[in-house]
Amino acid sequence: MLARLGLPLGVLLLAALASLLIALGVGSAQIPPAQIWDVALSHIGQGSGDTLAWTMVMELRLPRALSAFAVGGLLAVAGALMQVLLRNPLADPYVLGLSGGASIGALAAMLGGLGGLAISGSAFGGALFSTFLVFGLAHGSGGWTPSRLLLTGVVVAAGWGAVITLMLAMSPAERLPGMLYWLMGDLSYARTPWPPLLLLLATCVVLIPLGRSLNVLARGPQQAAALGVAVRPLEWCIYIAASLLTAAAVTTAGSIGFVGLVVPHMLRLLLGNDQRLILPACALAGGTLLVLADTLARTMIAPEQLPVGVITALLGVPTFLFLLYRSR
Amino acid sequence: MSVLATRDLIIDVPGRADGTPLNITIEPGQVWGVLGPNGAGKTTLLHTLAGLHAPRSGSVQLNGSVIGQLRRRQVAQCLGLVFQERQDGFPATVLETALIGRHPYLSPWQMEGADDYARAEAALERLDVAHLHDRLVSTLSGGERQRVAIATVLTQAPDVWLADEPTNHLDLHHQSAVMALIAEQANQGQAVIMCLHDLNLAARWCDHVLLLYPNGEACWGSRDSMLVPSALEDLYRQKLAVVEVDGAPVFVPIKG
Amino acid sequence: MFILVNKSSYLVRGALGLALLLLSSISHAHDHSRCVVDDRDREVCLYNAAQRIATLSPGATELTFAAGAGDQVVAVVSYSDYPPEAKQITSVGSHTRIDLEALVGLAPDLVIGWVTGNPAEQLETLEALGMPVFYIEPRDVEGVASAIERLARLAGTEAAGQAVAANFRQTMGEIDARYADREPVATFYQVWDEPLMSVNDQHLIGQVVEMCGGENVFGEQARLVPRIDDEAVLATNPKAIVAGGMGEENRHWLTHWEQYPNLTAVAEDNLFFVPPSLIQRPTPRLMEGAQLLCEKLDIARQKRERR
Numbered sequence: 001m002l003a004r005l006g007l008p009l010g011v012l013l014l015a016a017l018a019s020l021l022i023a024l025g026v027g028s029a030q031i032p033p034a035q036i037w038d039v040a041l042s043h044i045g046q047g048s049g050d051t052l053a054w055t056m057v058m059e060l061r062l063p064r065a066l067s068a069f070a071v072g073g074l075l076a077v078a079g080a081l082m083q084v085l086l087r088n089p090l091a092d093p094y095v096l097g098l099s100g101g102a103s104i105g106a107l108a109a110m111l112g113g114l115g116g117l118a119i120s121g122s123a124f125g126g127a128l129f130s131t132f133l134v135f136g137l138a139h140g141s142g143g144w145t146p147s148r149l150l151l152t153g154v155v156v157a158a159g160w161g162a163v164i165t166l167m168l169a170m171s172p173a174e175r176l177p178g179m180l181y182w183l184m185g186d187l188s189y190a191r192t193p194w195p196p197l198l199l200l201l202a203t204c205v206v207l208i209p210l211g212r213s214l215n216v217l218a219r220g221p222q223q224a225a226a227l228g229v230a231v232r233p234l235e236w237c238i239y240i241a242a243s244l245l246t247a248a249a250v251t252t253a254g255s256i257g258f259v260g261l262v263v264p265h266m267l268r269l270l271l272g273n274d275q276r277l278i279l280p281a282c283a284l285a286g287g288t289l290l291v292l293a294d295t296l297a298r299t300m301i302a303p304e305q306l307p308v309g310v311i312t313a314l315l316g317v318p319t320f321l322f323l324l325y326r327s328r
Numbered sequence: 329m330s331v332l333a334t335r336d337l338i339i340d341v342p343g344r345a346d347g348t349p350l351n352i353t354i355e356p357g358q359v360w361g362v363l364g365p366n367g368a369g370k371t372t373l374l375h376t377l378a379g380l381h382a383p384r385s386g387s388v389q390l391n392g393s394v395i396g397q398l399r400r401r402q403v404a405q406c407l408g409l410v411f412q413e414r415q416d417g418f419p420a421t422v423l424e425t426a427l428i429g430r431h432p433y434l435s436p437w438q439m440e441g442a443d444d445y446a447r448a449e450a451a452l453e454r455l456d457v458a459h460l461h462d463r464l465v466s467t468l469s470g471g472e473r474q475r476v477a478i479a480t481v482l483t484q485a486p487d488v489w490l491a492d493e494p495t496n497h498l499d500l501h502h503q504s505a506v507m508a509l510i511a512e513q514a515n516q517g518q519a520v521i522m523c524l525h526d527l528n529l530a531a532r533w534c535d536h537v538l539l540l541y542p543n544g545e546a547c548w549g550s551r552d553s554m555l556v557p558s559a560l561e562d563l564y565r566q567k568l569a570v571v572e573v574d575g576a577p578v579f580v581p582i583k584g
Numbered sequence: 585m586f587i588l589v590n591k592s593s594y595l596v597r598g599a600l601g602l603a604l605l606l607l608s609s610i611s612h613a614h615d616h617s618r619c620v621v622d623d624r625d626r627e628v629c630l631y632n633a634a635q636r637i638a639t640l641s642p643g644a645t646e647l648t649f650a651a652g653a654g655d656q657v658v659a660v661v662s663y664s665d666y667p668p669e670a671k672q673i674t675s676v677g678s679h680t681r682i683d684l685e686a687l688v689g690l691a692p693d694l695v696i697g698w699v700t701g702n703p704a705e706q707l708e709t710l711e712a713l714g715m716p717v718f719y720i721e722p723r724d725v726e727g728v729a730s731a732i733e734r735l736a737r738l739a740g741t742e743a744a745g746q747a748v749a750a751n752f753r754q755t756m757g758e759i760d761a762r763y764a765d766r767e768p769v770a771t772f773y774q775v776w777d778e779p780l781m782s783v784n785d786q787h788l789i790g791q792v793v794e795m796c797g798g799e800n801v802f803g804e805q806a807r808l809v810p811r812i813d814d815e816a817v818l819a820t821n822p823k824a825i826v827a828g829g830m831g832e833e834n835r836h837w838l839t840h841w842e843q844y845p846n847l848t849a850v851a852e853d854n855l856f857f858v859p860p861s862l863i864q865r866p867t868p869r870l871m872e873g874a875q876l877l878c879e880k881l882d883i884a885r886q887k888r889e890r891r
Contacts, residue, residue, distance in 0.1 A: 027685045028683050028685045028686040028689075029685045029686060029688075029689035052688070052689070052691060055688060055713060056685055056688055056689065059713060060684055060685050060688060060709075061685070083418075084418075087415065087418070089418070113700075169811075172807060172808060172809065173781075173809050174700040174701055175700065177680035177681075178680065178703055181680065181681060181703075186681070188681060188682075188684070188703065188705065188706055189703075189705050191705065191709075209436030209437050210436065212428075212431060212434065212436070213431075213436075215424075215428065216428050216431050218418045218420075219414075219415065219420070219425075219428065220414070220415035222375070222380055222411065223411060223414070223415070225379075225380050225400055226378060226380065226404065226408070226409040226411070227404050227428060227429070227431045227432060227484070228399075228400045228401035228402075228403065228404030228405070228431055228432035229400060229431070230399070230400050230401075231400075268418065268419070272419075272420075272421075272424075273418045273419060273420055273424075274424070276439075298683065298685070302677075302683050302686065303675055303676045303677040303682075303683035303686045304662070304677050304678055304681070304683070305677055305678075305681035305682075305683055
């Protein structure tokens with residue numbers, strides 16, 4: 001049993017570390033690995049290494065790579081949770097209008113000429129507002145069902161889409177590029193990587209004991225209740241957790257699509273559907289994917305920078321289709 | 329051994345009058361059959377007994393406690409339910425499916441141990457689906473899935489079995505095998521309540537019968553007092569002929 | 585060496601002010617530190633003139649060259665095409681997304697940022713890494729002249745910069761004196777065609793139109809760059825239509841209007857093209873653009889007088 005969990009997670013952990021090393025070693029400035037090593041050593045020994053190389057690796061590449069990892073992990077875990085909650089393989093954090101709400105918050109802050117923390121805070125507020133709006137409306141007069149929640153989310157998301165288009169059309173020309181980059185997902189916004197990383201870690205620790213309950217819930221709420229799962233509290237817990245994770249991810253790096261949908265599916269095709277394995281695997285694989293995508297985004301046509309959301313889709317779509325085709 | 333009882337229970341079927349309040353006690357070792365035409369509320373009754381559906385009034389009591397006030401985990405350790413309909417949702421193997429029967433007994437941090445696997449494998453063996461244990465449930469036939477579902481409850485090993493049409497999709501051999509398994513459970517002291525469409529299975533395997541009418545009226549008692557042609561003809565609005573085969577009555581619908 | 589003082593850090597600023605006061609009362613030591621206020625109202629101080637300047641917008645590049653500090657520019661962004669020497673300088677991405685690594689690798693000692701054009705987070709990161717950022721965004725003629733002077737001060741090229749700024753002020757003043765009071769010409773300035781966009785009176789181009797004695801038909805619009813449609817143009821019936829655009833030649837923008845022969849500007853053949861690079865960037869080339877625009881509007885004015 002331990003081997004069944006340990007082996008895939010070990011492999012994914014190695015992949016994650018490798019991706020982080022690549023992200024640290026590659027950039028538009030050419031810094032030979034040996035020099036990075038020297039700098040690291042001299043830094044530990046308080047020696048005088050090349051401070052420029054140190055600045056680039058530790059203050060530009062490392063925070064960005066860690067942010068990418070955290071965001072990718074958060075989105076993938078949120079996607080896996082949403083899919084279990086709605087028992088619908090098409091669910092992802094963005095389907096329920098979360099990213100739409102966050103986008104509107106962020107764009108409103110940008111339109112108001114605010115920057116940095118104000119955009120993040122506003123995006124977070126927008127995501128939570130959208131969460132409660134969708135949940136409240138889906139609840140209606142009776143209880144909510146997955147299909148009703150999904151439908152409400154899709155319609156609310158479409159509404160947000162229209163508002164976003166309206167805001168873009170109304171915004172002054174000089175603010176447009178920033179807004180478009182935000183909508184396509186962009187890690188140059190990322191500031192300190194620690195809050196999303198800690199959230200990711202905390203989520204994994206909290207969710208692993210819930211993993212078997214989630215497995216049972218994936219069989220349907222009645223079956224889960226018959227097997228001793230307190231269904232309603234668990235569903236609330238998943239919904240709130242997925243919303244928080246998405247809000248944190250969107251707040252850090254704008255709206256990056258696709259990771260939440262594709263990573264959980266890829267892992268299910270490869271590893272089966274035990275949430276105790278899938279959730280931590282999602283955290284690792286989602287993080288790895290986004291670190292690699294961001295490394296490509298900032299180096300592919302350097303010095304020009306690409307939005308990372310484009311790369312995640314370009315990497316994820318063929319990989320996913322290949323796995324799906326092979327699985328039959 | 330657990331005892332399931334109802335106190336003035338009226339199940340909540342939308343748009344229907346209250347009907348007869350149910351006051352029944354299912355003792356360990358008893359096998360109850362619930363009979364009634366389509367839409368009489370058999371499944372609703374079963375879900376209400378399992379605490380999955382709130383009653384309109386009255387209560388269901390498991391070992392003297394109102395079932396809605398018990399934790400689901402406690403209930404699941406005493407009471408198992410074979411559903412008539414199942415959602416597939418995400419792909420899962422036969423073994424994984426049987427193994428979730430151990431969920432009520434494991435703590436959040438606990439992984440399934442060798443003992444849990446042994447129980448699940450034994451249950452699959454008992455239901456004649458052990459050879460399928462790595463197959464995805466979604467690739468199985470209807471009858472195979474039904475047997476996997478029963479194996480899950482067998483792994484759960486509850487004191488009280490609630491089974492909604494346990495012989496659905498099963499061929500004749502497996503129908504008998506499943507009913508024999510249920511009878512064996514009762515002999516070991518488990519209580520069984522099952523909804524049945526087949527009068528003859530009820531006549532053959534049940535010791536108590538509850539007749540549920542579409543208007544909410546109900547009557548219950550020992551098999552022999554309930555399975556009388558006039559009551560059954562009234563229940564199903566169908567003329568019946570009765571013959572005796574192998575010591576048990578056999579009901580056959582006839583024209584007219 | 586440099587020191588950066590932010591308006592928000594009153595403590596540092598107060599302490600610095602006190603220190604400077606003490607120093608200046610003893611000697612003229614404050615001559616050694618170069619302090620100027622940028623277009624975000626922050627005081628930026630350098631001890632020594634900047635030797636490695638990164639300019640993060642095409643306009644900033646042009647202004648820095650105009651200030652006589654072209655040789656000190658080590659990094660530019662895409663579309664920094666004027667003066668031609670600027671094209672040879674290393675690019676660090678586009679003004680909307682800067683390749684911070686490439687920029688940091690060039691070790692600039694002064695970064696010229698664009699208040700609304702550059703991503704604020706990236707410039708804040710540069711400041712956190714200890715690079716002084718001087719924000720500019722000239723919004724009028726005086727803003728252009730003052731930006732040149734301030735850049736020259738930071739780069740230690742005061743003599744060259746002040747000469748260029750003075751010449752710019754004088755030339756623009758002469759144009760204003762010659763044309764501003766002539767008979768008004770209702771003018772539509774077309775910034776872009778799809779979607780159709782113009783400028784209002786606050787925009788630098790709007791100010792130039794006014795300087796030429798033109799009357800911007802969309803001058804009262806609330807937005808700096810209002811989006812409009814053909815109907816709005818027909819309703820205001822301008823006497824002259826001036827087109828700019830991204831490229832240097834957009835004749836089809838003007839032929840588009842010929843489908844409305846009743847439009848006064850079309851009837852009197854007052855469809856003009858002014859190369860956008862001469863008028864859309866807040867730089868000394870505005871002198872050339874303004875002169876050109878004023879001459880075009882004067883042609884329109886005279887046609888009307890003949891009629």
